[in-house]
Amino acid sequence: MNTYREALIESTKVPVTQSNVLVDSINTAYLSAGSGYPVVILHGGGAGAVTWYPSIGPLAKKFHVIAPDIVGYGESDKPDAAYDKNYFVAWLKKFLLKLEISKVHILGLSQGGAIALQFTLDYPKMVDKFVLVDSGGLGSTSPCYPLSEWFG
Template identity: 40%
Template structure:
């Protein structure tokens, strides 16, 4: 099935052109894609969600149709960029939904701007454990940029992309993610995209795995509704990280979608949209209180953070 086409709009902020899709009406849901992806990763669920919500799906800087400058690609920098985009669009508050690396950005956005975050949903997210696919760690190694320059030459790239898409269409367990991987691989033909992705990964991953963590700040989710969604067959970030989320934030709801891979919103879009809709409808939006936030920060977590969880995100 061909993915629905959504009109891409553009805004220039801080001199950089940013692409986004904005459709629907109602409470705002901000959808943040993962590493090497763009807003089209959400295409299977955008129209369903737009029946009840204003859906805002940007291409993060360095991705998709947004500019790919030499810039700040940290999770904090991305959170600032989302705050600025929302401000220009006149949007005050959102339910932020982040997939994979976008989950790390979602957590950082909620941490930096709690007054603008009503809820947070993490989808196969970084930030919940150190383990990550070796393919992601490989991006940080010397020679990656040059090797991908060779592997994305027209003939080689076309064969690789076609092979991955053929496998993705086969009824085999664990291959559904290859369609999205093929799109990411194809995007690496642009040296600016390769450079941006490498800079992103270096900020959050080293040879041992994920570096950045929400573990030391998870107690702040006490003041904000949180949902975690994972695919049972995720080969990029293990589904066991959903259990990490449950222990870090006991009040969070956790849903594991059977048979889904690293992109549960693409593998089972109806189920995913229903989970998100139920999460929004059955939770009260967080109301920022400086006094409450100060108390949480002053008191800290109820128990020491486990060292196993203290080395997480991406």
């Protein structure tokens, strides 16, 4: 009988590998699919890599997709730690180095977006492109102009 996670992996319609890697002493679970330039997709708070299942198949057609369960979420360890941006960014850097990835595209959703943004600011030479989706970490004011200024 398939678990819910296995059923979601099957729904991607591409071969997906479930793996684990030790990042320092943290067992980090991740999914990978496809080949080509590496793309790391970081989920938001709460759900884990499960958030990205609908996107893994389409992305894997052109990229090597890596979807980790960020430390503290999903199938990854949940150590007693300061879960702040510095902690997550340090974990992400060590995760990428453990996978021997020196440069990557990053997509981040919500909290994953805040991690992607801070990682890009701290380690710009490791990031080729990044995409933020409903990202945290942007502050409370919008950089956008009111629609009235665009359309009169």
